[in-house]
Amino acid sequence: MENDDGLREVVESLKSELRVSSGLPRDGQSESAGALELLAGVAAGVPSDGGRKSGALTRKVRGTMFRLTRWYVEPFVLQQRSFNLAAVRYIAELERRIAELEREHPSRDA
Secondary structure, eight states: OHHHHHHHHHHHHHHHHHHHHHTOOOTTSOHHHHHHHHHHOOOOOOOOOOSSOOOHHHHHHHHHHHHHHHHHHHHHHHHHHHHHHHHHHHHHHHHHHHHHHHHHSOOSOO
16 A cells, blocks of 8 residues: 555656646646647657658668758757747736736626
8 A cells, every 4th residue: 555655656746747847737827828838849850761661772862851951940940949938938927917817806797
């Protein structure tokens, strides 16, 4: 029984660490903001196998083209990722401030 409690603690600790590092909603953060933060990450892509067997020359050419394309595109992708994360954090902050204002000044119509 004691081992089960220790295991649960470890699992919960790992879940919270993953939530923080992956951008999942944290306490006090809306679920939509967490989802936006997950989608904000942009990547240049991964090389494709082509889906079928191809010759050694074709694989080398594709690999070289992928590396050259990634070298060219990666700076733009990094800028876009930074912008996306900043926008998501700003939106989350605005959501928090709106909720705070709604708590302080409830609508008289309701």
